[in-house]
Amino acid sequence: MKQRDEIVVLTDAVLITCIVQRGVADTVVDAATDAGAQGATIFYARGMGVRQKHLGVLGITVNAEKEVIYIVVPADHADHIFERVYVAAKLDTPGMGMIYMSPLDKMATYVPPEIAARFGHHG
Amino acid sequence: MTDPVLQPRLRYGEFLSAVRVKQRRVSYRDVHADAGKWSRARSLRLVDVHRLLTPYVSVRFLEQLRAVVPLALFLALFQIAALRADVREGELIAFGMLAVMLGLMLFMDGVKYGLMPFAESIGFNLPNRAAPAVVLGFAFLLGGIATFAEPAIGALRAAGGGVDPLRAPWLHLLLTRYPDRLVLAVGIGVGLAVVVGMLRFFFAWRMKTLVIATLLPCLALTTYAGLDPRLAPIIGLAWDCGAITTGPVTVPLVLALGIGVAAAAGQEDNPLAGFGIVTLASLFPAFAVILVGIGLVGEMPDPAALPSIVGAGGTAAWWDETPAAELVAALRAIVPLILLLWLVQRFLVGAAVKQRNIIAYGVVVAVLGMALFNLGLSVGLVPLGNQAGATVPAAFSAVGGGDALYPYPLGIGLTLVFAATLGYGATVAEPALNAMGTTVENLTDGAFPKRLLIQAVAVGVALGIALGVAKIVFAWSILPLLLGGYTLALVATAWSSEEYVALAWDSAGVTTGPVTVPLVLALGLGLGQAVGVAEGFGILAMASLGPIVSVLLVGFWIRRRAEVAARGES
Numbered sequence: 001m002k003q004r005d006e007i008v009v010l011t012d013a014v015l016i017t018c019i020v021q022r023g024v025a026d027t028v029v030d031a032a033t034d035a036g037a038q039g040a041t042i043f044y045a046r047g048m049g050v051r052q053k054h055l056g057v058l059g060i061t062v063n064a065e066k067e068v069i070y071i072v073v074p075a076d077h078a079d080h081i082f083e084r085v086y087v088a089a090k091l092d093t094p095g096m097g098m099i100y101m102s103p104l105d106k107m108a109t110y111v112p113p114e115i116a117a118r119f120g121h122h123g
Numbered sequence: 124m125t126d127p128v129l130q131p132r133l134r135y136g137e138f139l140s141a142v143r144v145k146q147r148r149v150s151y152r153d154v155h156a157d158a159g160k161w162s163r164a165r166s167l168r169l170v171d172v173h174r175l176l177t178p179y180v181s182v183r184f185l186e187q188l189r190a191v192v193p194l195a196l197f198l199a200l201f202q203i204a205a206l207r208a209d210v211r212e213g214e215l216i217a218f219g220m221l222a223v224m225l226g227l228m229l230f231m232d233g234v235k236y237g238l239m240p241f242a243e244s245i246g247f248n249l250p251n252r253a254a255p256a257v258v259l260g261f262a263f264l265l266g267g268i269a270t271f272a273e274p275a276i277g278a279l280r281a282a283g284g285g286v287d288p289l290r291a292p293w294l295h296l297l298l299t300r301y302p303d304r305l306v307l308a309v310g311i312g313v314g315l316a317v318v319v320g321m322l323r324f325f326f327a328w329r330m331k332t333l334v335i336a337t338l339l340p341c342l343a344l345t346t347y348a349g350l351d352p353r354l355a356p357i358i359g360l361a362w363d364c365g366a367i368t369t370g371p372v373t374v375p376l377v378l379a380l381g382i383g384v385a386a387a388a389g390q391e392d393n394p395l396a397g398f399g400i401v402t403l404a405s406l407f408p409a410f411a412v413i414l415v416g417i418g419l420v421g422e423m424p425d426p427a428a429l430p431s432i433v434g435a436g437g438t439a440a441w442w443d444e445t446p447a448a449e450l451v452a453a454l455r456a457i458v459p460l461i462l463l464l465w466l467v468q469r470f471l472v473g474a475a476v477k478q479r480n481i482i483a484y485g486v487v488v489a490v491l492g493m494a495l496f497n498l499g500l501s502v503g504l505v506p507l508g509n510q511a512g513a514t515v516p517a518a519f520s521a522v523g524g525g526d527a528l529y530p531y532p533l534g535i536g537l538t539l540v541f542a543a544t545l546g547y548g549a550t551v552a553e554p555a556l557n558a559m560g561t562t563v564e565n566l567t568d569g570a571f572p573k574r575l576l577i578q579a580v581a582v583g584v585a586l587g588i589a590l591g592v593a594k595i596v597f598a599w600s601i602l603p604l605l606l607g608g609y610t611l612a613l614v615a616t617a618w619s620s621e622e623y624v625a626l627a628w629d630s631a632g633v634t635t636g637p638v639t640v641p642l643v644l645a646l647g648l649g650l651g652q653a654v655g656v657a658e659g660f661g662i663l664a665m666a667s668l669g670p671i672v673s674v675l676l677v678g679f680w681i682r683r684r685a686e687v688a689a690r691g692e693s
Contacts, residue, residue: 057484060236061179093171
């Protein structure tokens, strides 16, 4: 079997990370896929901070168990998806979580051969 | 291709971003510097409070709604459809049910935020920092005092009115004049049970031995009391108490401590650590209550000679009490518990308590919830159960002038089916049982599926409640039922393997939640009064005996099936 001498590496990718309370991830992923994202990865995590400091007794309504959602999107769509997720997850309320976006140097994954061929890659 | 210099290129995506998204860029450095100046919580917009509170409250309220409404509807509909009797004071009962749901919701949350942080911290730290004797002393106090805070214990206080003072004088005396003594006995029983449960960790006693060693004296004392006509009416109450004690306060508190002690005793994080204490906590109180009964009979040979107290029965005027009375009762139940936990945390564990405002919130909410629950108990749950119990005999006998609604055998059958359905439905809906089912399925590697456990327990409870109702309807003595049932359980225990013993005996305590207990208790008392027997206790006792036997038998069946399968393979 011939060893591949070339990997298709995608650039212009952006990582959107969204941290929300446990159980909200589905809303976030739905909003993101609606806006054009292809998929998402969800972690379970535990948060500390704002809850106790800024919400007082209302802090108990915020679950310290969190879900962290990774969504990799093309740079062009990033702002749009970012905004849609922000609205869907109601991130303008204290304690609901946060979202951030970071540029990715490169990413690689399965790229269908016929698409790769269009960009001059012959595997 | 034309000359690229003349055609400036703009990427469509960038154009879209610029047009669509309105973002204002602010440096986080500036915001951070500014944020340091905020001293306290910012004021929240109304919509923020709504977004924070609504999901939080609705999830918790729905949980209670699912536990309470089907049961209440079943009782009311059965009364209307099968017994053709209206539910009296329907609005008041509906209000009471609402109070029960709200109260339980608040109370559970209060326990979670006000009590559990203490219990976890103490359970984790105390076994390392204090002598075993101190730990055991604390366990005893905790078990006893937590019993006072158990919501269902209020039902006992409200139950005195349903007892015939002429035919069961000492029972009546105990419930109306000395309810504190009764609750104290139950508390001591639970406290001892917790201590013995802890000792089990230190000495690695087997559950089987422990059950047999506890059950034999209990049965002996019961037999002794049952043969004495003065004491016989107390037995039903005594065994019912066991079912009442193991509720949503005692179990998690004691488990938190138990897990800590088990870890300190060198047993690694054992998921079975909690098992056993619940069992003992339903046997010891029965023993203690019978002892109190014996003491009472010795102390007052002639209760009829005592001057009657004003408002004897103490239950005729539940709704005359102001909310203040409920609040005081709630404070009396919860404050000692908090005080004990706080003192131990402060002076024995010596760690400061974190997040005081959250704990204060928890305590306040727990007290409020308890008060609301007690209110709902006396205007909602107890009257509903009482009415259902009082109208059920109309199905098979001529009560209150009119003819029986149905021919005798059909009426009796209907009554028993009603009782069994009630037990089955209430058990299947019990969230604690669901949680236990998951644990058991994991522990037995799927040999005992969750559904099978729930079904086994539910059928056991259903049969138990039907048997208990039959006991009241036919005015059977409870002694042979208890002796027969527990002897069967004892034999099955001796034959069974260790894990099924722990499982079966604990399933008895899991099934009796804070809604089911008062309802069934009131049902029995109402039924007892309508049929004209001396006392209507014993249904709960039967309802906790049922699942023990049924789960043990299912355990046998599973083992046998495994053996047959193994033989078939070889």
